[in-house]
Amino acid sequence: MKEAESGMMEDYTSRRNIYQVQWDKELLPHQLFNIYQEYAGSRYFFMTKEKDEWLLGLGAEKLINVNHRSPSYVNQVFLKMLSTCTVTGITPNLIRLFGGFQFDEGTNEDFAGFGHSHFIWPKIQVLFKSGCYYLSFTNMDEDEIAAFLAKLDDSVPAAELPEVIDQRNVDAELFLANVSQAVDAMAAGQLTKVVLSRRKKVRLAAAIDNSALIRRGFHDQEFSYFVLLENNDRTYVSKTPEQLVKVTAQKLSTNAIAGTMSSRLENAESLLLQDEKNLKEHQIVVSSIEEDLEPYSSELNIPAAPGILANRYFYHLYTPITGTIDESDVLTLTQAMHPTPALGGFPKAAAAAFIQQAEGNRGFYGAPLGYIDANMDGEFIVAIRSMVLHGDEAVLYAGCGIVQDSRPEEELHETEIKFKPMLQLLGVSV
Numbered sequence: 001m002k003e004a005e006s007g008m009m010e011d012y013t014s015r016r017n018i019y020q021v022q023w024d025k026e027l028l029p030h031q032l033f034n035i036y037q038e039y040a041g042s043r044y045f046f047m048t049k050e051k052d053e054w055l056l057g058l059g060a061e062k063l064i065n066v067n068h069r070s071p072s073y074v075n076q077v078f079l080k081m082l083s084t085c086t087v088t089g090i091t092p093n094l095i096r097l098f099g100g101f102q103f104d105e106g107t108n109e110d111f112a113g114f115g116h117s118h119f120i121w122p123k124i125q126v127l128f129k130s131g132c133y134y135l136s137f138t139n140m141d142e143d144e145i146a147a148f149l150a151k152l153d154d155s156v157p158a159a160e161l162p163e164v165i166d167q168r169n170v171d172a173e174l175f176l177a178n179v180s181q182a183v184d185a186m187a188a189g190q191l192t193k194v195v196l197s198r199r200k201k202v203r204l205a206a207a208i209d210n211s212a213l214i215r216r217g218f219h220d221q222e223f224s225y226f227v228l229l230e231n232n233d234r235t236y237v238s239k240t241p242e243q244l245v246k247v248t249a250q251k252l253s254t255n256a257i258a259g260t261m262s263s264r265l266e267n268a269e270s271l272l273l274q275d276e277k278n279l280k281e282h283q284i285v286v287s288s289i290e291e292d293l294e295p296y297s298s299e300l301n302i303p304a305a306p307g308i309l310a311n312r313y314f315y316h317l318y319t320p321i322t323g324t325i326d327e328s329d330v331l332t333l334t335q336a337m338h339p340t341p342a343l344g345g346f347p348k349a350a351a352a353a354f355i356q357q358a359e360g361n362r363g364f365y366g367a368p369l370g371y372i373d374a375n376m377d378g379e380f381i382v383a384i385r386s387m388v389l390h391g392d393e394a395v396l397y398a399g400c401g402i403v404q405d406s407r408p409e410e411e412l413h414e415t416e417i418k419f420k421p422m423l424q425l426l427g428v429s430v
């Protein structure tokens, strides 16, 4: 906790005025994104799978951007900041701190500039919840707020996405070699499961306007979260079906999602529900989540067998898990669970070492992204089906679980399908 020791925490203790209002007319996130260009580079958007709740931030009143992953540090800073607030309006619990912790401690150049703990307290926060829009302004004077509210009625032209001019795999050969090596390590008894990934680069004719991506993600029919986090000239985007953990008033929910089959296969659902390799991959995740949560929860409800999570391109084996936590909060659980063997492997330490040596660092790919509120409740997702944007280039990430009976070419194919949600978002016909 170097920052705390060196006194940088002082930075978070100046007084803040928060002004909150409820807004009655419909607000569209892609229009809000474009209202003030001066906030570009420090905006974010988070939407649930059901699309019934979303959170949007414009501008950073405070940015937590440190080069170590530390939920307790983020927690401490957030509490300090909350203690400095004078709230005029609805309720202080509406304020959320949004961001995430990178997958591992090392550096990945695709994510240059993002912190390993990276969270934003926005200048303007828009929360859509239970059918209502709540706006919170931090340290903005009356005139600034009035000017912003006046702009909400203006229609902001929807951005268009530039044409795609190139797409190519960058490490398919390395991925095949890594899968073979993982299968050998499993035969030698060193590992039970490891999740390996690879990348694809897509180039567009011009720099990408993030509001265009939000417009697409907001209107599509996929059952997945949508997350977009800007940091200066880079943006991370994920359209993931996977929740890491959500806590509301001591009730927790999480899920195991592992085991995949292309929806193009005939009878894919019943084939997947009976497929031994996929069931094995899935059970490893369920057992590990149960073990990780055991110290925090005296009551966990875990169905005896998985069901199916259906999306446009694939089906996954899916086990929803609920429970009650004793003395804990969402950040502690995030740390206890990440990475589940849905993104790391099993045993956890051996899998982490294997990934490190095979691929290097993952940045936000597979990482927990989400928010906390003043009650220390919140929700974090596992950022997969994702990409980093930088100017006119997108670097896409996709991975899959490897077990002893995995075949490299089949796993390569599975990752190819997993690029599709991002390719489609960018406008590549898939």
Ligand SMILES: C=C(O[C@@H]1C=C(C(=O)O)C=C[C@H]1O)C(=O)O
Binding pocket: 195, 197, 242, 257, 258, 259, 260, 316, 342, 343, 384, 385, 397, 398, 399, 400, 401, 402, 418
């Ligand atoms: C690793 C990814 O997905 C994970 C791996 C899965 C699998 O191997 O079946 C399924 C869902 C996710 O837990 C990814 O999409 O990049």
